[in-house]
Amino acid sequence: MRDGRVRAQAASRDPAGVPFPAPGIPAILAAGVRKSYPGVEAVRGIDLTVAQGETFGFLGPNGAGKTTTIAMLCTLAMPTAGRIEIAGHDTRTAPGRVRRSLGLVFQETTLDGDLTAEENLRFHADLYALPKATLPARVDAMLDLVDLTARRDSLVRTFSGGMRRRLEIARGLLHRPRVLFLDEPTIGLDPRARAQLWTHLTEIREREATTLFLTTHYLEEAERCDRVAIIDDGRIVAQGTPAALKSVLGADRVELRTGDDTAAAAALRAGFGVHAVAGPGGVHVQAEDGARLVPRLCAGLDVPVYAVTVTRPTLDDVFLHHTGHRIRDVPREPTRDHPRPPDPGP
Numbered sequence: 001m002r003d004g005r006v007r008a009q010a011a012s013r014d015p016a017g018v019p020f021p022a023p024g025i026p027a028i029l030a031a032g033v034r035k036s037y038p039g040v041e042a043v044r045g046i047d048l049t050v051a052q053g054e055t056f057g058f059l060g061p062n063g064a065g066k067t068t069t070i071a072m073l074c075t076l077a078m079p080t081a082g083r084i085e086i087a088g089h090d091t092r093t094a095p096g097r098v099r100r101s102l103g104l105v106f107q108e109t110t111l112d113g114d115l116t117a118e119e120n121l122r123f124h125a126d127l128y129a130l131p132k133a134t135l136p137a138r139v140d141a142m143l144d145l146v147d148l149t150a151r152r153d154s155l156v157r158t159f160s161g162g163m164r165r166r167l168e169i170a171r172g173l174l175h176r177p178r179v180l181f182l183d184e185p186t187i188g189l190d191p192r193a194r195a196q197l198w199t200h201l202t203e204i205r206e207r208e209a210t211t212l213f214l215t216t217h218y219l220e221e222a223e224r225c226d227r228v229a230i231i232d233d234g235r236i237v238a239q240g241t242p243a244a245l246k247s248v249l250g251a252d253r254v255e256l257r258t259g260d261d262t263a264a265a266a267a268l269r270a271g272f273g274v275h276a277v278a279g280p281g282g283v284h285v286q287a288e289d290g291a292r293l294v295p296r297l298c299a300g301l302d303v304p305v306y307a308v309t310v311t312r313p314t315l316d317d318v319f320l321h322h323t324g325h326r327i328r329d330v331p332r333e334p335t336r337d338h339p340r341p342p343d344p345g346p
């Protein structure tokens with residue numbers, strides 16, 4: 001579903017343009033959205049409201065249902081059940097307007113390596129029938145936005161991974177979409193290229209006022225979003241600002257390695273009334289003031305304690321709290337490395 005043919009299919013044939021949604025209309029609305037494939041319930045009833053101008057992160061492990069959700073939001077897959085509106089347009093009844101309202105950046109590149117950066121943008125402009133008079137200025141602005149002006153005449157096959165991803169973003173924004181969907185935008189990039197891409201995304205928020213909806217399994221990227229939905233096994237298990245999501249866990253995370261983690265977790269729950277879970281890395285406890293609690297916890301346990309660490313909560317802790325496992329504990333989906341069968345429809 002990520003090849004050039006589908007991209008072309010995603011391009012709207014409605015050249016008249018779509019007016020900006022009125023203030024208060026959500027950029028993205030999803031209600032009770034489900035998607036089943038034969039033998040797999042990929043998305044099991046998702047409700048989302050993303051406001052105009054927000055940067056919204058969809059955080060989950062491999063195989064959680066992120067790409068399937070994005071595909072439905074972008075009209076590339078039909079939900080089995082539920083309703084989706086993008087910038088006020090229903091994906092079932094007004095798919096052309098929806099496509100006109102959004103831009104897409106896929107995990108795998110869909111750029112043409114034998115065209116220059118500028119030619120790739122112009123090709124996209126043709127697909128969207130953008131007005132010729134204003135196109136040169138728009139192309140200049142987009143190349144400038146992603147810092148590729150100096151390489152506009154270079155063939156894309158000579159670009160690094162980071163440069164390609166930046167050009168994909170410029171192309172996704174060319175037709176002034178109200179929502180830019182980015183599926184794992186930094187996957188495969190080195191830390192420097194990832195940091196650079198985020199600088200550009202921050203600038204896009206300011207200069208283009210575009211709503212950004214991105215999937216990620218990188219916790220530090222989810223931290224940069226205004227709000228985050230955490231998805232696991234096709235369900236949203238929590239959503240809110242990163243700070244609000246973490247605040248429900250208390251201020252600190254205490255990790256203990258003990259002689260019997262399961263018994264220790266049970267004893268801590270019973271004896272201290274704390275949220276204690278035994279996992280592969282030891283016993284995890286959420287506590288308001290971890291440093292003060294540690295001596296009491298250790299004194300209250302009958303099993304030997306070998307190591308204790310106290311850290312501030314992360315979104316991974318939020319994930320653990322809601323799912324019982326960490327994002328990195330989930331094995332990578334084998335299907336990710338192989339092309340999927342085409343979407344069989346609802």
Ligand SMILES: Nc1ncnc2c1ncn2[C@@H]1O[C@H](COP(=O)(O)OP(=O)(O)OP(=O)(O)O)[C@@H](O)[C@H]1O
Pocket residue numbers: 037038040041042060061062063064065066067068069217333335336340341342343344
């Ligand atoms: N076209 C399809 N046919 C059959 N099963 C599918 C199809 N697309 C997705 N799935 C299954 O649906 C589930 C969710 O997959 P999805 O790609 O949405 O997860 P994801 O969170 O995006 O994972 P990743 O981070 O690896 O991209 C997986 O079990 C996957 O194998």
